[in-house]
Amino acid sequence: MSVLELDAVHVRLGDAHVLRELTLSLDARTTAIIGENGSGKSTIARLVGGLVRATSGTVRVLGLDPVREAAELRRRVAVVFSNPDAQIVMPTVAEDVAFSLRRRNTSRSERVSAALDRFGLSALAERSSHELSGGQKQLLALCGAFVRDPELVIADEPTAYLDARNARRVADHLFSDGGHRLLLVTHDLDLARRCEQAVFVAGGDAVAVGDPADVVAEYERSLVW
Amino acid sequence: MTLYRPGDSVWHRLPAGPKTVILAVLVLAVSLLPLGWGWPAAAIPAVLCLGCYAVPAIGMRRLASQLFAARWIILVTLAGQLLFLGPTAAAVNTTRVAAVIVIAGLLSLTTRVTALLDAFERGLTPLERLHVDPRRVALLLAVTLNTLPVLARAAAQVREAQRARGVRPSLRLFAVPFLVLALKHADELGDTLTARGIR
Numbered sequence: 498m499s500v501l502e503l504d505a506v507h508v509r510l511g512d513a514h515v516l517r518e519l520t521l522s523l524d525a526r527t528t529a530i531i532g533e534n535g536s537g538k539s540t541i542a543r544l545v546g547g548l549v550r551a552t553s554g555t556v557r558v559l560g561l562d563p564v565r566e567a568a569e570l571r572r573r574v575a576v577v578f579s580n581p582d583a584q585i586v587m588p589t590v591a592e593d594v595a596f597s598l599r600r601r602n603t604s605r606s607e608r609v610s611a612a613l614d615r616f617g618l619s620a621l622a623e624r625s626s627h628e629l630s631g632g633q634k635q636l637l638a639l640c641g642a643f644v645r646d647p648e649l650v651i652a653d654e655p656t657a658y659l660d661a662r663n664a665r666r667v668a669d670h671l672f673s674d675g676g677h678r679l680l681l682v683t684h685d686l687d688l689a690r691r692c693e694q695a696v697f698v699a700g701g702d703a704v705a706v707g708d709p710a711d712v713v714a715e716y717e718r719s720l721v722w
Numbered sequence: 723m724t725l726y727r728p729g730d731s732v733w734h735r736l737p738a739g740p741k742t743v744i745l746a747v748l749v750l751a752v753s754l755l756p757l758g759w760g761w762p763a764a765a766i767p768a769v770l771c772l773g774c775y776a777v778p779a780i781g782m783r784r785l786a787s788q789l790f791a792a793r794w795i796i797l798v799t800l801a802g803q804l805l806f807l808g809p810t811a812a813a814v815n816t817t818r819v820a821a822v823i824v825i826a827g828l829l830s831l832t833t834r835v836t837a838l839l840d841a842f843e844r845g846l847t848p849l850e851r852l853h854v855d856p857r858r859v860a861l862l863l864a865v866t867l868n869t870l871p872v873l874a875r876a877a878a879q880v881r882e883a884q885r886a887r888g889v890r891p892s893l894r895l896f897a898v899p900f901l902v903l904a905l906k907h908a909d910e911l912g913d914t915l916t917a918r919g920i921r
Contacts, residue, residue: 578910
């Protein structure tokens with residue numbers, strides 16, 4: 498099954514045409530979306546996460562319509578954003594992770610403990626979420642996403658606010674083989690090269706799709722003045 | 723607002739719903755004590771406070787830190803009352819205000835927010851007949867509490883950025899960027915809640 502199928506998708510936000518008749522089919526386990534600021538790559542992530550509606554065209558994520566099958570999409574897809582502060586909903590670390598399981602009939606405490614352990618946050622479980630460092634907050638956001646065992650993780654510039662060490666830790670978790678697929682929007686070309694597939698977006702359309710090395714090279718050529 | 727502190731006290735072990743009711747009754751009782759009773763109207767709240775905190779795993783140190791955290795409210799109340807009502811009434815009213823704050827503080831001190839949310843949801847369930855969504859109300863409370871430190875940090879960022887650029891403090895120059903940051907946070911938080919399955 499394809500991770501993502503976009504057919505002639507157009508997204509208009511106000512007067513701006515953010516995506517223009519974009520047609521794209523992605524089926525790799527890990528896919529990077531790269532491009533300049535304002536190119537439309539974050540809009541693709543938001544579209545896939547069901548946070549933006551297509552003005553026209555067809556969107557399928559894991560075979561689901563993000564608008565009509567929103568509840569099922571939320572169950573199977575997790576989204577991680579760049580700003581860790583905006584992703585914290587609950588006051589303590591453990592509670593924030595548990596919040597992700599709030600609507601599920603599942604044994605919360607065991608899954609929360611296991612997830613905290615996996616992300617190295619067990620010692621911080623009772624700490625105030627807002628007192629964490631930026632790197633710890635982003636790990637918490639990832640933990641909150643992964644505790645739901647999503648089939649697809651959408652990460653929109655997840656390392657943008659982080660130093661090199663924390664960026665590497667976050668990336669290692671994203672690329673871990675936990676049975677999930679990854680759609681990564683990034684400006685970090687090294688991260689893009691770690692993916693199995695890459696998409697170069699410019700002006701709201703996909704300029705290049707394919708092997709990350711080739712796609713990144715094409716993007717770099719476009720940066721030459 | 724005091725953050726939850728893990729522990730094994732009798733307050734920690736009480737389920738969130740009954741605990742909320744007990745503390746609400748105590749707060750109401752302290753608030754409704756007649757001023758005409760004089761000093762007993764100050765002594766009763768003080769004894770109640772001591773009684774609530776004098777349990778294993780909570781203790782007087784926690785009471786002292788709660789009072790210290792509320793010191794400015796207590797001082798401002800005391801000053802205002804002294805000015806307009808005289809020493810006896812000031813002492814009685816200030817003791818009552820302090821007692822209400824620290825007794826109410828026991829709820830957040832000994833209850834996880836998730837447990838509180840569950841209790842609120844259960845408590846508000848009868849309102850579903852009036853088309854009130856208990857989950858939404860409970861979540862609103864949690865998000866409001868959790869947004870306070872974020873907004874405090876945003877305010878500090880705005881002040882620092884303005885100092886760095888040599889801008890003299892003014893309410894107008896502070897309010898606009900602060901409002902923009904607050905709205906941006908609201909947008910991002912909305913996306914986060916949607917992405918985490920809350921509609």
